[in-house]
Amino acid sequence: MTDASSCLINAFSYYIDITDEERVFLTELERDEVALGRNQHVYRRDQDLTCLYVVKRGWLFSYVDLDDGRRQIVKIHHPGDVIGFPDLATPKATSNLQSAAEAVICPFPRKLIRRSFARCPNVAALLFTLSMRDQIIMYDTIRLLGRMAARERLAFMLLDLLARLRIAKGDMSVLRIRLPMTQTEIGDYLGLTNVHVSRAFRMLEEAALIERMGQDIRLCEEEALARLAHFENRYHEIDTDWMLETAHDP
Amino acid sequence: MTDASSCLINAFSYYIDITDEERVFLTELERDEVALGRNQHVYRRDQDLTCLYVVKRGWLFSYVDLDDGRRQIVKIHHPGDVIGFPDLATPKATSNLQSAAEAVICPFPRKLIRRSFARCPNVAALLFTLSMRDQIIMYDTIRLLGRMAARERLAFMLLDLLARLRIAKGDMSVLRIRLPMTQTEIGDYLGLTNVHVSRAFRMLEEAALIERMGQDIRLCEEEALARLAHFENRYHEIDTDWMLETAHDP
DNA sequence: CGCCAGCTTGACTAAAGTCAATCGGCGTGG
DNA sequence: CCACGCCGATTGACTTTAGTCAAGCTGGCG
Numbered sequence: 001m002t003d004a005s006s007c008l009i010n011a012f013s014y015y016i017d018i019t020d021e022e023r024v025f026l027t028e029l030e031r032d033e034v035a036l037g038r039n040q041h042v043y044r045r046d047q048d049l050t051c052l053y054v055v056k057r058g059w060l061f062s063y064v065d066l067d068d069g070r071r072q073i074v075k076i077h078h079p080g081d082v083i084g085f086p087d088l089a090t091p092k093a094t095s096n097l098q099s100a101a102e103a104v105i106c107p108f109p110r111k112l113i114r115r116s117f118a119r120c121p122n123v124a125a126l127l128f129t130l131s132m133r134d135q136i137i138m139y140d141t142i143r144l145l146g147r148m149a150a151r152e153r154l155a156f157m158l159l160d161l162l163a164r165l166r167i168a169k170g171d172m173s174v175l176r177i178r179l180p181m182t183q184t185e186i187g188d189y190l191g192l193t194n195v196h197v198s199r200a201f202r203m204l205e206e207a208a209l210i211e212r213m214g215q216d217i218r219l220c221e222e223e224a225l226a227r228l229a230h231f232e233n234r235y236h237e238i239d240t241d242w243m244l245e246t247a248h249d250p
Numbered sequence: 251m252t253d254a255s256s257c258l259i260n261a262f263s264y265y266i267d268i269t270d271e272e273r274v275f276l277t278e279l280e281r282d283e284v285a286l287g288r289n290q291h292v293y294r295r296d297q298d299l300t301c302l303y304v305v306k307r308g309w310l311f312s313y314v315d316l317d318d319g320r321r322q323i324v325k326i327h328h329p330g331d332v333i334g335f336p337d338l339a340t341p342k343a344t345s346n347l348q349s350a351a352e353a354v355i356c357p358f359p360r361k362l363i364r365r366s367f368a369r370c371p372n373v374a375a376l377l378f379t380l381s382m383r384d385q386i387i388m389y390d391t392i393r394l395l396g397r398m399a400a401r402e403r404l405a406f407m408l409l410d411l412l413a414r415l416r417i418a419k420g421d422m423s424v425l426r427i428r429l430p431m432t433q434t435e436i437g438d439y440l441g442l443t444n445v446h447v448s449r450a451f452r453m454l455e456e457a458a459l460i461e462r463m464g465q466d467i468r469l470c471e472e473e474a475l476a477r478l479a480h481f482e483n484r485y486h487e488i489d490t491d492w493m494l495e496t497a498h499d500p
Numbered sequence: 501c502g503c504c505a506g507c508t509t510g511a512c513t514a515a516a517g518t519c520a521a522t523c524g525g526c527g528t529g530g
Numbered sequence: 531c532c533a534c535g536c537c538g539a540t541t542g543a544c545t546t547t548a549g550t551c552a553a554g555c556t557g558g559c560g
Contacts (some may be wrong), residue, residue: 008385012357017299064389064390064392064393065393065478066393066397066398067480070397070398071397072379072392072393072396072397074389074392074393077326085382085385086382086383086386086389087382087386088489089379089380089382089386089488089489090378090383090386090488090489090494091489094386094389095389099560110492111492113492113493114492114493114494116492117367128378128436129338129339130339131338131381131382131385132335132337132338132339132381133336133339133340134385135335135336135381135384135388136336136337136339136340136344136387138385138388138392139314139324139336139344139345140314141392142314142322142324142388142391142392143314143315143322143324145392145395145396145432145441146322146395146440146441147316147320147321147322147441148316148320149547149548150547150548162392168493172426182505182506182507183506183507184506190396191396191397192549193548193550194506194507194550194551195507195508195509195548195549195550195551196547196548196549197507198507198508198509199508199509199548201507202508204507230316238339238340239338239340239341242338242360242361242363242364243338243363243364243367275544301546327557378512399515399516400515400516431540432539433538433539433540434538442516442517443517443518444515444538444539445517445518445519445539445540445541446514446515446516447539448538448540448541449516449541451539452540452541464525
C-alpha cells in the first residue's frame with residue numbers, strides 16, 4: 001500500500017463498484033495529509049469539530065474518559081476507515097482521537113458529506129451503511145464488555161483485528177497480527193487492567209490458541225478462538241440495496 | 251399522549267420545525283399498528299427484516315445474546331424512537347427486539363427511508379443525525395460497561411431514563427420514573443446480575459440518592475447522582491445543520 | 501552499558517457472581 | 531374469602547474474577 005494509492009478507494013471497492021466520478025470524489029477526501037507520531041492527539045473531547053478524517057496509514061483509536069482518569073477505548077481505526085460520523089450530531093467532540101502508532105490521516109470538511117448525498121448517491125449510501133454497520137459492531141462491543149470473560153474478550157479482539165487486516169491486505173489466509181498497542185491500551189479497549197491483559201494473553205498462549213513473538217501474534221487455532229469468543233465476522237459484506245433507487249420504486 | 255396523536259411528530263418537533271408535507275410523511279410511518287403484551291418478541295436474531303418500527307406506546311428493548319444464555323440488552327426504546335437502523339446494513343437481524351411492558355409499535359417498510367431522502371431532506375437529515383447520536387449514546391454505554399462500578403451504572407441508567415421521560419412528557423421538572431423492568435432485565439442492561447442490581451439499589455437508597463415505592467423511583471438528589479454517574483445529557487439538542495443545503499454552498 | 505517503558509509474576513484485596521433461603525405481593529382456583 | 535403457588539426482590543454466606551500493589555524482568559535504544 002503506497003502513499004500514491006487511495007486507502008478509501010481500496011476499502012470501498014471491496015463493497016461496491018466505483019465509477020470515475022466517484023473516484024474523483026473519494027480522491028478529494030484524501031487531498032490533505034497529516035502525519036502523526038505515536039500517541040499524538042488529533043482532537044479532544046469538547047473541542048469544536050469541523051472535519052472528518054480518512055485513515056491513510058497506521059492505527060488510531062477513539063476513547064472516552066471519566067474525570068478521575070479511567071479511560072475506555074471505543075473504537076480502533078484502520079486504513080480506509082472514516083472517522084467522525086457520530087460527532088456530526090454535536091457541535092463539540094464527545095470522544096478523543098489519538099494515534100496508536102505512526103499514522104497518516106486525511107482531514108476533510110463536513111460539508112463534503114452533504115455533497116456526497118447530492119452527487120454520489122452510491123457513495124453516500126455506502127458511507128451511511130458503513131455507519132450503520134459500526135453500530136452493529138458496537139453491539140458486539142457492548143456484549144463483550146457486559147457479558148464476556150477476560151479470555152473471551154481478548155480472543156474476540158484478536159479475531160476482529162485479523163478479519164479487518166485480511167480485507168485491507170486482500171489476503172484471507174493471513175494468520176499473524178502485529179499489534180502496535182501496549183497492554184494498558186488493550187486493557188482500556190477490553191475494559192480490563194494491563195495486569196489482567198497480560199494474564200489473559202498467557203492463558204490463550206498456554207491453551208495453544210495463540211503464539212507470541214514480541215508484538216507479533218499468530219492465531220494458530222482460529223476455529224477454537226472463534227468458538228471461545230463467540231465471534232462473528234461483520235466485515236464480509238454489507239447491504240446497500242435498500243437505499244438505492246430502483247426502476248420499480250414509485 | 252392519546253392514540254390519535256403521533257409520537258414521532260411529537261419527538262421530532264422537539265428538534266426541528268415540521269412542515270405539512272413532512273407531517274404527512276411521518277404520519278404514514280405510523281399507519282399500521284401492532285399491539286404487544288409484556289415480554290413478547292417482535293423479531294429475533296438471524297430473522298429476515300424488511301421493516302423498521304416506530305414506538306407508539308410502552309417500552310421495548312433490543313438485546314444480543316451468547317449461545318450459553320448470557321444476554322446483554324443494548325438499547326431501551328421509548329415512544330417516538332425509531333427502531334431498526336443498524337440492521338439496514340445486513341439482510342438478517344443481528345439483535346432481538348422484545349417488549350418490556352405493554353406496547354404499541356408501528357412497522358413501516360425500509361423503502362420509506364429511501365423515500366425520505368428523496369422527498370423530505372429535513373426529515374432524512376434528522377433520522378440520520380439521530381442515528382449518529384445513538385452512536386454517541388453507545389459510547390456512553392461502552393464506557394459504562396467497561397469502566398464504571400455497579401452503583402455508578404445504575405445511577406447513570408436512572409438519569410438517562412429520566413432525561414428521556416422529560417422530553418416525552420415535555421416537563422423538565424419530573425423526578426419520578428416508573429420502571430417496567432425486572433431487576434434481572436436491569437442487570438442484563440447494566441452488565442450485572444439481578445442480585446447485584448438489588449444491592450446497588452439499596453446502596454443508592456441508603457445514601458438517600460433515591461427513594462423507591464414499588465416500581466416507582468424518585469431521584470431525590472439529582473445533582474449528586476449526576477456526579478456519581480458522570481452523566482451528561484445527550485438529549486437536549488442535536489445539530490442537523492451540516493447536512494442541509496445552504497445558499498452559500500457551491 | 502545502563503536506563504526506561506512495558507511486561508510478567510506473586511501475594512493480597514475488592515468487586516461482583518453464585519447459591520440458597522426467605523419474604524412478599526399478586527393472581528388464581530377451590 | 532382464603533390458601534396456594536409463583537415470580538421477583540432481598541439477604542447472607544461463600545466463591546470467583548478481576549483489580550491493586552509491588553518487585554523483578556526484558557528488550558530496545560541512547
